[in-house]
Amino acid sequence: MVITRKVEFSASHICRNPQLSDEENRELFGLAANPHGHGHNYVVEVSLQGDPHPLTGMVLDLKELKEILNREIVAPYDHRFLNYEVPPFDKVVPTTENIARDIWQRLEPHLTSADRHLYSVRVYETPDLYVDYYGEQPCTT
Amino acid sequence: MYHITRRYGFAASHRLHARQLGAEENRRLYGKCNNPYGHGHNYVIEVSARGPADERTGRVLDTGRLDQLVRNQVLTPFDHRNLNAEVGAFHDVVPTSENLAIEICRRLKTNWSTVFPGEWPKLHKIRIAETERNIFEIEADEIQ
Numbered sequence: 001m002v003i004t005r006k007v008e009f010s011a012s013h014i015c016r017n018p019q020l021s022d023e024e025n026r027e028l029f030g031l032a033a034n035p036h037g038h039g040h041n042y043v044v045e046v047s048l049q050g051d052p053h054p055l056t057g058m059v060l061d062l063k064e065l066k067e068i069l070n071r072e073i074v075a076p077y078d079h080r081f082l083n084y085e086v087p088p089f090d091k092v093v094p095t096t097e098n099i100a101r102d103i104w105q106r107l108e109p110h111l112t113s114a115d116r117h118l119y120s121v122r123v124y125e126t127p128d129l130y131v132d133y134y135g136e137q138p139c140t141t
Numbered sequence: 142m143y144h145i146t147r148r149y150g151f152a153a154s155h156r157l158h159a160r161q162l163g164a165e166e167n168r169r170l171y172g173k174c175n176n177p178y179g180h181g182h183n184y185v186i187e188v189s190a191r192g193p194a195d196e197r198t199g200r201v202l203d204t205g206r207l208d209q210l211v212r213n214q215v216l217t218p219f220d221h222r223n224l225n226a227e228v229g230a231f232h233d234v235v236p237t238s239e240n241l242a243i244e245i246c247r248r249l250k251t252n253w254s255t256v257f258p259g260e261w262p263k264l265h266k267i268r269i270a271e272t273e274r275n276i277f278e279i280e281a282d283e284i285q
Contacts, residue, residue, distance in 0.1 A: 017197060028198055030205065093199035097143050101194070129204065132144040139142050139193045139261060 002119050003059045004047040007069045009078035011086075012039035013094040037081060043124040044073060044103060050116025059116050072106045096125045100133035108135075144265055145201045146189040149211055151220035154181035155236040158225075179223060184238075186215065186245060187268040192261035202262045210256045214248040238271040242279045245269065250281050 015032035016025045025033040032038070046069060050059040080086050082094040092098050100123040111118045124130040156179040157171040167175045174180070188211055192201045218228060224236040230244045246267045253264050264281040271277070 015199075017199070020197070028203075095194070095199040097145070097194040097201055098199045100143070128148040130146050131201070132146070134142045134144075137142050139191065 001051060001059060002047050002049050003062070003065075004045050005062060005065045005069060006043060006045045007066075007074055008041060008043050009074050010039060010041050011077050011080050011082050012037045013082040013089070014038075015093055015095060016083075017093050037083070040125050042077075042099070044069075045120075045122040045124075046103075046107060046111075047119040047122070048111055048116050049119035053115070060111070065111075068107065068110050072110060073103055076106075096123050096129065096131045097133070099123050100131045104133050104135060142191065143194060143201045144189050144191050145204075145262070146187050147204060147207055147211075148185060148187050149216060150183060150185050151216050152181060152183050153219050153222050153224050154179045155224040155231070156180070157235055157237060159235050160233070179225070182271050184219075184241075185270040186211075187266075188249065188264075189266040189268070190257075190262040191265040192263060202257065206256045210249060210252060214252055215245050238269055238275065238277045242267050242269045242277045243284065246279050246281055246284050250284055 013032075014035060014037045015029035016035070017028070020028070022033075046065070048059055048065070052059055076086055082089040082099070084090070086094075088102060089098070092102075100121045103123065104118065104121045107121070108118050118135070121133045122130055123133075156176065157174040158167050158177075159170070162170065188207065190202055190207070194201055222228060224231045224241070228236075228244075231240070234240050234244075246264075249267070250264050266278060266280050268276065268278045
């Protein structure tokens, strides 16, 4: 069974790889490379897979999940400039893909136990663009 | 592994009518959707690709290129069109949303390598919502 909880945060970012020239960055990222930055209302859906506990009937208490998401994701990300205030985005381009992976890495140690594991992290940058991340499994097919 | 999904919309009209069947049978089979004058929908399609994030860009794909492919292959030919009369694939095939999903997926899969020539990203899935309550999905691997 897969259970999902949603949280939101608002943040600004610049899509810019410091190893590339200004021109290359503009060509790769377009408007998103604007050096002053811009922002989004991000929506994050975190899904856990596991069996309901025979006693409680829950995969994980959603209240506990909410507390973990607020502590690990909303607190560090909300109303921040990701490139300047939220490592690793001082070194890693804060694309939606990399944000999904960072959220996965922050949450995984708090959510995976003997009877459940983190299944996916979905990050909406806008209602028309979202990324699903399934962990470090290699792309084979 | 990432899946990246982008949402698009187009408006089109269609009529569900199977030529091989009689008028009464078509009415019974398709109901309101068999209205001879046709009717329309605001279709919402989601195109999903899969792959690793590129080390240099941190992205699975360039969304601008995906937009260009979807615009050329789907939005321009389908938007504000009568699917039965103006899209060749539906001259002999009933434009149900199932068949529309197959056609969209086939067009994107056939032309994918012109925009994304490398091993990654791969076209993963098409999801089409005819209305908010009627939703159809097809994986690219299901298409020949």
